[in-house]
Amino acid sequence: MSQGLRLSRRSGVLAAGALLLLCGLFAMGRPWATSDNDRYRSALRHLRVASGDLEMDVLRERMGLRTLHGSDPEDFAALRARADALRQFPSFLSAMDRRTMNAALDLFVSALEESAALLERARAADARGEKEAADAAVQALLEGTVSTRAERLINTYLELYERTQARNERSRIIFFIVSLALVAYVLVVMVRLSRATADLATLNTDLERRVEERTKALSAANDGLRASEARKAAILEASPDGILLLDGGGDLLELNPSAQKTFQVVAADVVGRDFLSVALPAELPDGARQKVLAAGRNTASGQATRLESPCLRRDGSTFPAELTIVRVPGEGPPRYTVFVRDITERKAVERMKNEFISTVSHELRTPLTSIRGSLGLLEGGIVGDIPPQALDMVRIARTNTERLIRLINDILDLEKMEAGKLELKVSTPECADLVESAFASVRGMADGAGVSLHAEVTGTPQVKADRDRLVQVLTNLVSNAVKFSPQGAGVTVRVGEEEDGRVRFSVVDQGPGISQEQRARLFGRFQQLDSSDTRSKGGTGLGLAISQAIVEQHGSRITVESEEGRGSTFTFTLESARPASVTPPPVIPEDVSRHEVLVTTADAELASLLGGLLAHEGYRVVRATSLIEAAKHLDTALPDALVVDMRLPEGHALDWVRRLREQPRTHELPVLALSGRSEDAEGVPHWVDWMPRPLEESRLLKSLRYATRQPGQARVLVVDDDASTRRTLCAQMERLGVQVFEAADGESAVELARETTPDLIVLDVGLPRLDGFEVVDILRQGKGRATPLIVFTGRDLTRMDERQLTLGITRHFTKSRASEEELVSSVRDLLNGLLARKAHPS
Missing domain, CATH: 1.10.287 (Helix Hairpins)
Incomplete structure (x- = not known):
């Protein structure tokens, strides 16, 4: 109810203010300056009296009587001065009224001057003895008397005053009506406020009750939160590991007492400083220092990355530390928690x-x-x-x-x-020789166990390997096979080349087999299978662990296939040292999701340049160092494009390309020639481009893009969930003469991009089912990774968003800011000549 009383008091103040305003308006409606009016009217009467006295003195002088006030020119001047003084009007006269009074005063002054002139003329006529002329002048003076003009001046002022009074009266009436309306409004407001006050009081009571309930609940929650925070703080303070909190830029935000003790620092001195400068020694290479932060940035939210690095104490000493970096989950800027453990004792x-x-x-x-x-x-x-x-x-x-x-x-x-100190002496040994050397080492053991040894080497394969280490591996595997084979059984070593150019080694025994549980710990150090039969065979338990480590050093792994009661097979593969002598079957591409480019050049520097450039653009690069090697690759599988160095040592590259054109299989293979003269290409069909050195990277990429695209009209994929926007964009694209495909969601966009391979994608970000980010991520995994992209979205993109929304050449536009001209111009640029070539399909 106190709130209701305050509202009623405020309403009363408003009503009182309205009444005061009413009184003020009434006051404004009366003549504002009564004293000015009285003074001015008195001055006008005095002027009229003085004008009449002047005329009487002129008449007395003419009749020869004594004048009472005088009729000399000085008297006329004094009267005119009185008239000029009357030009100081009362303040209540309007500008128009003042102009009217000025005009009346002007008439009075002109009449006064005319009377003075007639009086002088009469006196001059008397002096000459011309009585009739003097009488006529006096008669004219008396007929146009100044007093009449003064009377008219008074009447004019009175009329103006009465008119002003009438206007004031009307204003008073209007002001009175306005005041009454204002009072009525205030009264209505007071009534409504009174009603609202009661409702507000009820609401206020309910609100106070709810606030009290919420306050109690919040107090209980705060108590629980404080207890939880206290427990967490106790855990952090009691943790033996140093715990540091970093922001996305690597600056320290917080650290626990153990971290302060470990680094010998005070929190106030290091908070806000760069973690790298505080915790890592300056003599560390830049790559090692940045690796620490990169480990955090590359860690998914909630996951941990562990690494070891020397750390720096405040006194300048260093200590080995194990850093566990965890990205803190949650919204907002990235945060990282770093757990620092001093591993000096462990080391x-x-x-x-x-x-x-x-x-x-x-x-x-x-x-x-x-x-x-x-x-x-x-x-x-x-x-x-x-x-x-x-x-x-x-x-x-x-x-x-x-x-x-x-x-x-x-x-x-x-x-x-x-320790990473095992050095491999790589050579190209014969596989048959490796198997025979291993057999020589275990033949005595095999003969003693009654086990026969068999070698099955297909062809004459060679491998790139350390001969002695590989013999050690085969010896370990064969000796294990002999050890667990029953008497009278055989151990077979099979060697053969695979289709992918690698050589497979398999050691097959007829032993008791290995269970799944035993297989999980087969390659551990000092591990032996626990059955009594196994233990009776002896051994250190290191042979398989060493063999696995050696094979891993060669870039492979030993795998085991076994079935209990039916023996075991240990297998690993190594890189072949030379191509097979027979024509291999068709090679299955390593990654069919990318366009393959066969680069034929003997220049290692040029090959490295082209390999890095094309791989960065998403192409799969295969290199041939000679025309013979390139021909063998073409016999195996056709690439999407062929890049040929015209300066190959064997020469005749142009003739070789002409022969390719004569074969139906390679007739339409696109070819890019490097370092030659363009006129040499006349008459050779399906040249994509002829490029002189030094190589123009942009021109090469443009030509390859044209070579690997599907023939036909330029194709643009428009992806937007808004139908009207799609229609507009499609109309703009069709005006350029391109073939347009539409997609209203991310899944349809991916499907169309895979079916039609567009030359350009115009993509919105906010899409149903799959958003723009997911569409781009999927297309990066296939041949669409080099497709030019225009991101046309209504949202503001951060720099990180723009980096994620990138395929080939990419441009980012905001719908509310980009003009139609900018968009169309970018489409023309990114189609990169395909508009001009649409009528000439490759």
Whole structure:
């Protein structure tokens, strides 16, 4: 109710203000300057009296009587001065009224001057004795008396005053009516406010109740939030790892006490500074420093990236650290959490372990080698015949010594591989020789186990590999196969070339097989299968781990196919060192989603330039260093375009292209010639372009784009969910003479782009089903990755959006800002000559 009282009091103030305004309006309606009116009327009466006295004195003078006031020129001047003083009008007279009074005063002054002139004329006539002339002048003076003019002046003023009073009266009436209306309005407002006050009071009571309820709920939630924040703060403060919060630019926003202790800094001194300058040593390469931030930017929201890097303390010392970078999920600017763990102790333990293994291994290797040699000499009878029983003991000792040496060598190999210090001496050994060397190492073991060895090498393949390491791998695999094969079984090593130009090695045994559970830990270090049968075979458990590491160094992996009770097959592939002697079957393209370009040149620098340029534009590049190699590739599979260097060492490149034109299979293959004269191409059909050196990259890309497109009219795909916008864009495109395809959603756009391969895409971002970003991402995976694109959208794009919305040559327009001329001009530019060629399909 207090709110209602305040509203009523305010309404009363409004009513009082209206009444005061009414009084003011009435006051404005009366003559505003009564004293001015009285003064002015008195002055007018005095002027009229003075005018009459002047005329009487002129008459008295003519009759020879004594004058009362005087009729000299000075008297006329004094009277005129009184008239001029009357030009200071009262303030209530309007401008028009003042002009009327000025005109009346002018008439009075002219009459006064005329009377003065007639009086002078009469006096002059008297002086000459011309009585009749003097009487006529006086008679004219009295007939046009000044007093009459003064009377008229008074009457004029009175009329003007009465008119002003009448206007004032009308104004008072109007003001009174306006005031009454204002009072009525205020009264209506007061009534309405009174009604609203009651409703407002009810609402206010309800609102106060709800606020109280919400306040209690909010208080409870705040209590829970404070408790949760307190728990989180306690966890952060108690965490042994340093925790830092970074913004998208890498600046420190917050860090916990452990981080301050680890880096020996105070939070107030480093918050807001760049994390790289605070935490990483300056002597680190730029690539290593930027790798830390790049790890965060490339991490998906909520996922973690872990890496190791030296970090910097405030005193200038460094320590090894494990950095775990997590992108904080949520909207808004990107945020990253970095968990820093000091791994000095871990590194020290690892270093001690490695040093121990290395020291022990090297210190053991020398005496063991001596022992093995000595035992071998004893076994060979160097000191004479040894009793059979003693000879058996010597043989056992030598065998176990060799086993220890192999174990030490395996451990050293593993340490080298983990440290990245294992160097491969790549050569091109014959595969048959590799298999025979492996068999030679295990034949004695196989004969002792009653297992036969078989080699099946198809052709004479060669591989690019370290011969000794590859023999080590085959030896390990074959020895394992022999170890687990039953007596009388066989172990087979199969070698053959694959269709993709690689060589496949397979080691097949007839052992008990390997279960799925055992296969998961087969290549682990010091891992052996746990059955008693397995343990009885012996072994260190390092052979397969080393073999897998060696094969991985060669860019492959060992895979296992096994079925319990039916044996196992260990397989890996290596790169072939030379092409097969026989014509291989058709090669399946590695990536059919991209256009293939065969580049034929012996210039390694030019090949590297073209390879990088075309791969960046989305083409799949195949290189041939000679016409013979190019011909073999063409026999295998036709590329989408052929780029030929006319300066090949064997020459005759032009004649070779002419022969291609004579063959039905390669008759229509588009060809781009490099570094030649254009006139040499006369008469050769289907040239795309002839390019002199130095190479013009833009011209090359333009020509390739024309070469790889489908023949026919220029094609434009318009993608927009608004039908009217689509119609407008299609009409603009059709005026240019292009073939237009429409899509109203993202899925239809992708389907049309795959079916028709457009020469240009005009794309909106806000689309149903798939938005513009998803459409672009999908098209990047196929042949559309180099298609020119115009992004025509109603939303404002950030720089990141523009980078994501990019295919080939791309331009971004906002619908509300781009003009029709700009859009059409960009379409012409991006079609890049196809408009002019539409009538001449390739």
